[in-house]
Amino acid sequence: MNGLIASYRAAFAGLPRAAWILAVVAFVNRAGTMVVGFLTLWLTKERGFDDATAGVLLSVYGAGAFVGTWLGGYLTDRIGALPVQTASFASVGVGFLVMGNLHGELVLTITCFVVAVLGESFRPANATLIAQTCDAETRTKAYALHRLAINLGMAISPVVGGQLAKRSYDFLFLVDGGTCLAAALLFWLAFRHFAGARVSKPADDEDPGAARGPWSDRRFLVCLIASSGLAMVFFQMFATLPLFLNVEWGLDEGMIGLVFAVNPVLIVLFEMVLVERLRGRHPLRIVAAGAAFVAIGFGMFSWGHGFWWGVVAIIVFTIGEMLDAPFFSGYIANRANDRNRGRYMAAFGLSHSVGFMLGPAIGTAVYATFNATVLWTGCLVIGLLSAGLFWLVSLRA
Numbered sequence: 001m002n003g004l005i006a007s008y009r010a011a012f013a014g015l016p017r018a019a020w021i022l023a024v025v026a027f028v029n030r031a032g033t034m035v036v037g038f039l040t041l042w043l044t045k046e047r048g049f050d051d052a053t054a055g056v057l058l059s060v061y062g063a064g065a066f067v068g069t070w071l072g073g074y075l076t077d078r079i080g081a082l083p084v085q086t087a088s089f090a091s092v093g094v095g096f097l098v099m100g101n102l103h104g105e106l107v108l109t110i111t112c113f114v115v116a117v118l119g120e121s122f123r124p125a126n127a128t129l130i131a132q133t134c135d136a137e138t139r140t141k142a143y144a145l146h147r148l149a150i151n152l153g154m155a156i157s158p159v160v161g162g163q164l165a166k167r168s169y170d171f172l173f174l175v176d177g178g179t180c181l182a183a184a185l186l187f188w189l190a191f192r193h194f195a196g197a198r199v200s201k202p203a204d205d206e207d208p209g210a211a212r213g214p215w216s217d218r219r220f221l222v223c224l225i226a227s228s229g230l231a232m233v234f235f236q237m238f239a240t241l242p243l244f245l246n247v248e249w250g251l252d253e254g255m256i257g258l259v260f261a262v263n264p265v266l267i268v269l270f271e272m273v274l275v276e277r278l279r280g281r282h283p284l285r286i287v288a289a290g291a292a293f294v295a296i297g298f299g300m301f302s303w304g305h306g307f308w309w310g311v312v313a314i315i316v317f318t319i320g321e322m323l324d325a326p327f328f329s330g331y332i333a334n335r336a337n338d339r340n341r342g343r344y345m346a347a348f349g350l351s352h353s354v355g356f357m358l359g360p361a362i363g364t365a366v367y368a369t370f371n372a373t374v375l376w377t378g379c380l381v382i383g384l385l386s387a388g389l390f391w392l393v394s395l396r397a
Contacts, residue, residue: 011272012145018133019142021190022126023149025183029089030153032179034161034172035096036061036238037260040364041246041253042169047103051243055364058239060109062356064116069353072121073346081125081132081342086188088122093180095119100173119180120353124346131333131341140283140330144275147326151264151271158264162257213340214347219393220335223284224351226389227328230291231355232362233298233379233386234321237263239360240367240375244301245310248372255307262314263321271322278323283331284394286323288387293320295383302376 035042039061043054075084095115102108127143134142164171214220237260245251245259278286297317301310329348336344366375 007273007276011141011276014138015142015145016133016138019130019138019145022130022133023145025187025190026126026146027149027153028186029179029183030150031156032175032182033154033157034164035099035176037158038161038165038169038172038242038253040239040360041165041242042172043108044243046169047108049105051364052368053105055239055360057105057109057112058364059357059359059361061112061116062235062353062358062360064113065120065356066350066353067113068117068120069123069346069349071117073124073342073349075121076125076128076342076346081129082187082191084125085122085129086184086191088118088120088125089180089184089187092119093177093184096173096177096180100170100177120349123349124342127329127333127345127348128342131336131345132338136334139333140279140326141272141275143329143333144272144326148268148272151267153264155261155264155268158257158260159254160257162253162255165253214336214344217335219396220332220344220347222389222393223328224347226291226386226393227348227351228354228358229382229386229389230294230324231352232359233294233355233383235356235359236298236363236375236379240363241301243364244367244372244375249305249307249310251307251310259307259310259314262311263318266315266318267322271326274322275326278327282394283327284390286327287331288390288394290320290323290325290327291383291387291390293317293323295320295380295387298383299376299380302373 039058040051040054043049043057044051049057072084072088092115095111095118099108099111099115102111126146130142130146131139160175161172164175214224242256245256246253251259294317297313297315297320300313300316304313332344332348333341363375363379366378
């Protein structure tokens with residue numbers, strides 16, 4: 001027992017105050033993140049769209065995320081990370097409050113795009129600020145703490161969101177918009193004294209890729225290809241997986257929320273300790289192993305049936321996510337330098353946006369045209385190919 005307590009104490013030690021503040025803000029925001037997880041069900045059940053159209057609208061959201069990530073990186077370099085994040089939280093909160101009252105394919109398509117641009121613009125600024133407030137040795141741990149806060153919030157949001165959706169989907173938009181506005185207020189209160197000031201930047205280890213920038217860094221570009229492929233698989237969780245669990249397995253919104261909640265609960269309990277235990281290992285090899293677990297987890301949905309099988313599949317997928325996400329973020333932050341870290345983080349965010357833009361549309365089309373077995377087998381293959389690319393880059397590092 002003492003050893004276990006010591007492991008958790010070591011996992012959380014050494015982080016600066018700013019990293020904890022950013023984690024608290026992230027928790028408040030993510031505890032109310034409910035719309036995206038149930039967006040396909042809202043579009044099909046409440047707005048009357050078919051599965052393919054709902055997938056296209058979710059891909060439009062992904063396209064907006066792509067633009068928002070680029071815009072956020074550009075603005076971060078021009079005006080700083082703090083105002084970008086505050087404006088993003090506030091504007092997307094208003095956007096969700098408006099979106100819940102809209103009808104019609106055209107207006108919802110436009111709104112999905114705009115809300116995504118506003119909401120995703122904070123990501124490169126947020127990732128840059130985390131790197132700026134930590135040294136190279138603690139960045140991976142800081143990203144893990146941030147993910148812990150996000151997933152602690154996400155452990156709450158799908159369960160509460162599922163219950164709210166059973167009563168009225170309107171509550172999802174009210175809660176999501178409200179918590180975004182609350183996060184904006186908390187962020188402004190915590191960092192208002194830093195407005196207009198330049199956050200101090202720690203010295204980085206020199207890296208050849210950092211001097212060239214992300215778009216001339218060949219190894220990094222291969223990693224982005226792998227990251228995009230893995231993101232296409234990951235975002236099935238918000239597109240085809242809710243439909244599959246509802247239509248094929250007969251789970252209602254409440255049960256789907258419980259299945260999804262397994263993911264953030266495991267991350268909250270174990271990711272920080274896992275990161276601490278694996279400290280010093282080659283990050284890309286850990287990322288490759290994580291991608292393989294993600295691939296297998298999604299492939300498992302074609303190998304079994306029922307609530308508990310879904311829980312096991314989510315556990316396998318979550319192990320992969322805990323290996324992949326914090327170590328890849330730390331790898332990118334340390335590969336970059338103070339002059340181009342925002343661009344590196346934006347490029348990383350763009351790879352996720354590509355996955356969000358393509359994954360839902362392709363996934364729902366495959367599901368509608370063929371069947372679930374073809375979909376989940378395709379996820380398995382793409383995920384394993386991504387794992388292979390990460391591994392090949394690690395061998396040349």
